[in-house]
Amino acid sequence: MTYGMRRRIVSAMFVGACALSVLIALVPLAMILFFVVREGIQSLNVALFTQMPRPVGETGGGMLNAFVGTLILTALGASAAVPIGIVSGIFMSEYKGSRFAVAVRFAADTLNGVPSIVVGIFAYGIAVLPFRQFSALAGGVALGIMMIPIVARTTEELLLLVPGALREGALALGATRARAVFTVIVPAALPGIVTGILLALARIAGETAPLLFTSFNNQFFSTNLRQPISSATVQIYTYATSPYVDQHRQAWAAALVLVAFVFVCSLAARFVTARVQRLRG
């Protein structure tokens, strides 16, 4: 075998190995989606969303309280994190050269890398311990903290993409910085920011670890923010580790709902990103 042939064979093998790694990664993805859909669809029915859990041993019932809980927790988290995240993002992009902006960016990236269970401990410390009471509010605090850095960094990145001429035009017309930001720059980046928020929502709606000892769990229907509250994810955890087949069934169905939500959000994000890229040429 000549040297040149050997080099070509090595190269072909390398290309093959790279293609193979893509296939290897797609196997677990396909398997997860396949099982979640196959197992979940059997138990996906109206009762899942409209009925309360039945006592252990009885079949049927649903996870109404858990889904309502997840909605409340996600909304609580978002209501704090979206404004804080967007404003922090504006700060980082408007004053990008300043030392403080670098510090905020570093803090946001750090926060993004903090394990969710540690965020849970923090929320426990500031929102459970002082009141000696697990509560929906504490769960919302935990989810909000997880969401802030995602919203902030997405906002920053998208604002930096807005052409400088837009800002200069607004300032030349005599707008103050604040006016230029809120009436020209942010609106120009809005579709992307909304996408970022959607992705962040998908991420926190699927969180379990930070809720274990903040919002805890509640077998009853509750919308009281000062009481423990159930959530779809913690309920899946409880059901998955229980010995009852009927609970496993419902865990799969709830997992299907979560995955469908994540999938739709990711698809929407991809659609918007593609459109933004096309507009920018």
Added chain:
Amino acid sequence: MGDRGDLGFRLAIGAVALLVVAVVVGIGVLLVRQSWLSIQEFGVRFWLTRTWDPVAGEFGALAFVWGTLYSSILALLIATPIALGIAVFISELSPVVLRGPLTFLTELLAAIPSIVYGLWGIFVLIPLVRSLQAATPESIKALPFFSGPPFGVGMLSAGLILAVMVIPFTSSVAREVLKTVPVAQREAAYALGATRFEAIRAAMFFARTGIVGAVMLGFGRALGETMAVTMVIGNRPNITLSLFEQQHTMAAVIANEFTEATGDLYLHALIEIGLVLFVITLIVNAGSRVLIWAMGRTRTPQLAAAPAAAGAAA
């Protein structure tokens, strides 16, 4: 007037941005304060002993540290070659039409909630690992890596599930890093008659700092992962090399025992584990960001220097 208005605006949004910094600092302060009893009581011994006996009030976290490091390194060994292969395939080899869909699919892996991974782990992966273990010949089971009871629950399942979860993070950062390698560099390699492999190898060598950063970022993710791991690893504080043995991790012990912790010392011991997890992930993430950032910085001077260097060589 305008200037004063701008200053007011800057201060107002700066105050909100300060919250982000305050949360990070707050997490550090709270973790130290809430673990103080344990830090004082055990000192360094906490990290060097493995007795975890809440009833006797004796706490040593060595077994959890072992499990966290073992599972994360195992995940890294499995995930890194695959993630880099994906990054190279998508950024260098794939037909343009496949690029978007493949990126979307790998990122979907990152978007699937941890609890769904755990559910899948319990009902699909564990039975698979169990049958794999049953099919393992006795001669191989004699090795320390493969001994252990045939439960399917254990280190191998945890490592596998973590690897799948880490792949999208490493590969997406590696892809970004490869994008910063100047096209001229690859063109030069091809012009010299390099094969695809040789040109890409040169590009990867150019991007090595950033690629190490990408791998570290994946490691940081693996260290802190909680739900999926706690559902498949078995939650037994064993210190063993065996892939089939049930083990435990730092994040898993917090998730499992936090609400059951009776007594302040027990709670403080768990929070001390959280504190160290926080510090480790902080260091790993900061390190990886510095590397990726350094990679991005070398790009411009290199580009500017390239024609000059070429001229000198000629």
